[in-house]
Amino acid sequence: MNERAGTRCGIRVRVALFITCLADSFSPRSGIATVRLLEWLGYEVVFPRAQTCCGQPMFNNGYHDEASRLARHMVDVFEPFDVVVTPSGSCAATIRENLPTLFGDTTEADEVRRLGARTFETVEFLMRVLKVDLRELGACRPGRVTYHYSCHLRGLGIQPADMERVLSQIADLEYVPMERIDLCCGFGGTFALHYPTISGQMVHDKLECARRAEADTLVCNDTGCLMNIAGAWRRAGLPRMQFLSMVELIAESLGLMGDLDSVGSGVDGMGTHA
Amino acid sequence: MRESSHFSMKQAVDRAVQDREVLQFVSSATQLKYEARKEAFAHDFGHKRYQHLRQLAGRIRQDVVENLDHVLDQFTANAQQAGTVVHRARDARHANELCLQIAKANECRLCVKSKSMVTEEIGLVPDLIAAGIETIETDLGEFIVQLDGDTPSHIVTPMIHKNRASVARAFVRELGVEYTEDPEQLTAIAREYMRGKYRQADLGISGANFLLADSGTAVVCTNEGNADLAVNMPRIHIIVAGMEKVIPGHRELAVFLKLLARSATAQPLTVYTTCLTGPRRPPEQDGPERVHIILLDNGRSAIQADLTSRELLRCIRCGACLNACPVFRNVGGGHAYGAVYSGPIGAAIMPLLQGLETYHELPEASSLCGACYEVCPVSIDLPSHLIRHRREGVDQHLHSWSDRFMYRAWAYVLQHPTLYRGAQSMARWVGRALAGAGSSGGRVPVTQGRSMLPGIVGFHPESVR
16 A cells, blocks of 8 residues: 555544453454554554443343443544444444444434444454555465454454455465354353353364364454464364464564564463464 | 243253263254255355345245234135135134144044144144044154154254164154164154054144235145145144244245245255145045134234334244254254244244243353354344343343342443453453463463463553554
């Protein structure tokens, strides 16, 4: 991308990073990658300190009064920004698809809907809005990479093939499709807490598919899935594997993460360990 | 938390996972069906046309559901015109009473029955048998389930949880035949047994996959041809169908026939698609002398009256959401749901049909992955209904106080950025301590059998540069 100006039609675009509560604690590297990537592309990225959580756990579990309050907090925090990017597909989907349903036909619903309309999962923002072609940017990252399709990308209208296309734009990257690519890993946020038995069997199924791919790196667009799969992988004592968020992989492929090989790789089994 | 009549899916799951063999069957059988279905639609229609088709089907069904009274009146008038006696049943008991009255009035002694989930819903067969009417399930899967004194574990494939050996044992025990696991021989034995029953039966009972308003026709889709014998050989035929099964007519039927068998079993069409309009008319040689249809409400009116829930009445009972559901696959099938309708559609409708108080755990047992929505041929947004039940559960205080406390306290912290930052730091500190100060061998037992917490670092805007 040559015009690395961070402007659209001459107007400076104000981009905010919504790190999400999960990535904040467990995958800060995906936040760092998001900021570096966008800044490298010429955008100024702001991290509003008052941000917390989109309210997905409350929404999904039926605590809708609480979720509404968090939705209002989201609206307030991100009000000053033109675009909100987040390294989590499920949080983006919650904001865009679910939070507006909490407010019926009120003006508040419109505000939440407006927030949803300008909130994007990072890779989605790169591909759909900025229309970045990684080939043109000289993206290169050697390795055998497999991809887990996180369920909530469905809510953003993203199909596995869309992300496979992104991976195909990275030179030297050998993409190995995972069997049952769209099979849920069993995390499901608090589902793993409430139904550990079923969740454990689901991640076991996922591990089988991931193992058979014989890759050295597994990527996906959600911290939750990544944590779940990486944790199970490590406990099963499976061979060395890197677990990266999609945006980390992209940032790496552009040489933006060189100094950060071990810094901020939160969960064991994620980042460079496993 | 009220414990009265509440069904504990958690306990049912804990029991179900003990049987590794059944888990394995159900998991591989549903996975195969899921893959085959996907392939069938991709091959025959392609992604875009399939999406178009399911949206069209969804709109047709939604339109029917919105105007159910009108479409039902039209169906009733045309069915009566064709000579069918149409009944409306308020609930399960009423429907069973109607069946028994018809059977008694016609002095029926032996009933051959084809597969119908609605008769499972109302518990018809035990009532018939109790009234002295011998009743044989003629769908092979249902026949085996009946022999074994079991209940169906899947809407479409009722014996998905059974293997050959257990079928063979049931045949030896109940039919006194020699032990064989050969599917062809087993089928031949069942067939021989059933043929005798068809010849003597004076009552046939079936469900209906669709009811066509424009002609008063009931459409029955089967693969074994058993329904054709069950409804044509006996003198009396009773059709029991949910009142929502009606569609406008033959034109719309074309859309649903494209979707039903592909969604259910990856077939382009079921082997038999039988359209039944009224009793035998001269000079016809076969067919029943009398046809009754019982349109069952049993809670459907209430679902229809709710603007959001009514979408669920679009369901055509193809079972695709069961096969797609990773939870259904990992709990050994439908029995873990403790209900006649299982899987995602069961979790969405059982709380409406039988009360949330009884079935509030069903909608909770879902990772909300959305695979069910993706495969639904009438595009019912199932996850949103599960979430809605969860909200109802919260409103009705059906969850444990510890759950309520956890979510409310959590939300409170999240509403206060300073508290949130503090909590994150604390979590990091605790996490690191528990994880053995960053050593990769650390293990934090957050939940049974999993650890997800080690070595938390935290995002700091400063660390970007």
